[in-house]
Amino acid sequence: MKFFIDTANLNEIREAYDLGVLDGVTTNPSLMAKEGIKGEENVKAHYKAICDIVDNNVSAEVIATDFDTMIKEGEELAKIDEKIVVKIPMIRDGVKAIKYLTAQGIRTNCTLVFSAGQAILAAKAGASYVSPFIGRLDDIAYDGLSLIEQIVQIYDNYGYATEVLAASIRHTMHLVQCAEIGADVATCPLKVITSLLNHPLTDSGLKQFLADHHKVNS
Ligand code: G3P
Numbered sequence: 001m002k003f004f005i006d007t008a009n010l011n012e013i014r015e016a017y018d019l020g021v022l023d024g025v026t027t028n029p030s031l032m033a034k035e036g037i038k039g040e041e042n043v044k045a046h047y048k049a050i051c052d053i054v055d056n057n058v059s060a061e062v063i064a065t066d067f068d069t070m071i072k073e074g075e076e077l078a079k080i081d082e083k084i085v086v087k088i089p090m091i092r093d094g095v096k097a098i099k100y101l102t103a104q105g106i107r108t109n110c111t112l113v114f115s116a117g118q119a120i121l122a123a124k125a126g127a128s129y130v131s132p133f134i135g136r137l138d139d140i141a142y143d144g145l146s147l148i149e150q151i152v153q154i155y156d157n158y159g160y161a162t163e164v165l166a167a168s169i170r171h172t173m174h175l176v177q178c179a180e181i182g183a184d185v186a187t188c189p190l191k192v193i194t195s196l197l198n199h200p201l202t203d204s205g206l207k208q209f210l211a212d213h214h215k216v217n218s
Contacts, residue, residue: 001179004057004187006167008035008046012190013053019193024057025050026131026167026187028087028111044080051081059109059129061087062097070097078106085109085128090118095125102126109165119151123160129185133168134178144168145177152182172196 002023005016008031016022027050037046047060058081062073070093074086078101085107088094098108102125109129110122114137122130132151134144148166155162163184169175172195178186 001183002057002163002185003193004059004165004185005193006031006169006187006189008032008037008050010049010053013050016190016193017053021193022054023185024059024085024187025054026059026087026109026165028061029063044076047077047080047084051083054083056083057085058083059085059087059111061089061111065089065091065093067093067096067100070094071100074101074106074108075104087111087131088127090114090122095121098122098125098127102128110162111167114147116147116150116154119162119164120154123155123158123162127162129163129165131165131167131187134166134174135168135170137168138170145174145181148178148183149181 003021004024004026005013005022006026008027013025037043047058051058060077062070064070064073074097077086078084086101087109088097089112090110098110101108107128109131110127111131113119113122113130113132119130132147137144137147151164155164165185165187166178166183167187169186169188169192172192175186175188175192
């Protein structure tokens with residue numbers, strides 16, 4: 001399973017990359033706003049800075065919601081760096097834009113996906129990634145992980161090349177369960193990635209090993 005980090009914060013991206021397990025980055029307009037990035041040129045420069053840290057797969061989201069402006073924005077974003085994946089919302093014009101950009105050889109990530117039907121449309125349009133939001137479904141008492149399971153099954157049935165990118169991951173068990181189900185990618189905050197390191201038996205075991213070593217070596 002690929003690990004993406006879901007942030008626009010450069011320090012967090014560097015920290016995850018330095019761990020050696022990072023395969024990409026996802027951003028969205030809210031995450032960009034959180035970093036105070038505004039204005040077209042600053043936004044592009046920020047995406048470039050992200051691309052300079054990681055090896056591949058930097059999702060940059062369009063703001064437009066109509067086909068013509070979406071594809072224009074998508075083409076502009078794709079010019080920033082070959083690592084860019086254009087993130088497009090799951091709306092009618094978005095599906096058309098995914099189809100168009102895919103035909104131009106531009107990779108896309110279909111975002112704001114909350115149903116299996118939407119995921120089928122994204123795959124049929126040729127999206128490189130589909131992003132079902134687990135946490136936001138859980139928030140409204142739907143089972144986000146079941147949706148991932150359903151989409152993985154459907155894509156397997158038909159051999160769709162679209163990769164299932166589990167998004168809106170809130171904790172480590174979401175991530176582990178996505179891996180069990182067979183999601184291709186999990187995007188999550190830095191805290192979720194680093195929390196995977198933690199186990200009390202690792203801490204107590206290491207403490208004991210070092211204490212035993214020092215007993216005979218001091
Ligand atoms: O980037 C899309 C998604 O991961 C957002 O997560 O936590 O805002 O629901 P969240």
